[in-house]
Amino acid sequence: MAIALVACSGGREKSTTRYQPPAIPEVKCSIDPRRLGEVEKIRDFGNGRGCGVRNAWRVYSLQGVKMSQPVVLNCAMVNAFATWIANTMQPAAEDRFGEAVTSLDVPSAYACRPRNNVRGAKLSEHGHGNAVDVSVFRLQSGRKVEVEQGWFGSRKERRFLASVREDACGLFKTVLGPGSDRYHKNHLHFDLQRHRNGGSYCR
Numbered sequence: 001m002a003i004a005l006v007a008c009s010g011g012r013e014k015s016t017t018r019y020q021p022p023a024i025p026e027v028k029c030s031i032d033p034r035r036l037g038e039v040e041k042i043r044d045f046g047n048g049r050g051c052g053v054r055n056a057w058r059v060y061s062l063q064g065v066k067m068s069q070p071v072v073l074n075c076a077m078v079n080a081f082a083t084w085i086a087n088t089m090q091p092a093a094e095d096r097f098g099e100a101v102t103s104l105d106v107p108s109a110y111a112c113r114p115r116n117n118v119r120g121a122k123l124s125e126h127g128h129g130n131a132v133d134v135s136v137f138r139l140q141s142g143r144k145v146e147v148e149q150g151w152f153g154s155r156k157e158r159r160f161l162a163s164v165r166e167d168a169c170g171l172f173k174t175v176l177g178p179g180s181d182r183y184h185k186n187h188l189h190f191d192l193q194r195h196r197n198g199g200s201y202c203r
């Protein structure tokens with residue numbers, strides 16, 4: 001019996017071979033996200049085209065810092081994001097501004113899309129809930145630090161953004177932002193992609 005399947009990208013797979021979507025990676029993590037903030041366990045899911053999340057959580061806030069919208073991340077990303085918020089971001093905010101960050105604009109977490117939204121490109125880590133983007137830091141006083149403007153903004157803002165970005169490297173396996181390429185001028189991208197050499201890719 002021939003099964004006709006329409007490939008989701010490229011349109012090249014028109015042979016009789018069944019399209020095999022990439023496997024959704026297993027996710028292990030050490031800390032139960034319930035200890036890290038307002039989160040909700042959701043059922044693991046996959047869309048049959050390679051996107052989906054294992055050990056999936058919906059995150060409303062982490063370490064007392066509110067997300068601009070509820071985001072879906074895998075458990076390992078929740079752990080890493082919470083660690084970065086508590087150990088890197090808040091100390092940097094106290095250091096530069098003398099106050100804490102109360103909320104983060106997170107334009108993207110789980111999203112089934114190719115890298116950089118470029119058609120035909122490899123599936124983004126966002127497709128596995130293994131990445132998060134941060135575009136704005138909102139502080140207690142109402143001050144906000146936007147990645148796009150702040151990168152070329154006051155000395156304090158520039159230093160703050162540079163340190164939260166640099167110190168994310170290692171904790172996250174990929175860190176991108178303004179200057180990385182034309183796709184990251186207005187946000188910081190953090191993910192836990194496993195790179196071939198086992199190291200981190202930060203630029």
Ligand SMILES: [Zn+2]
Nearest residue numbers: 131132133189
């Ligand atoms: Zn991203």
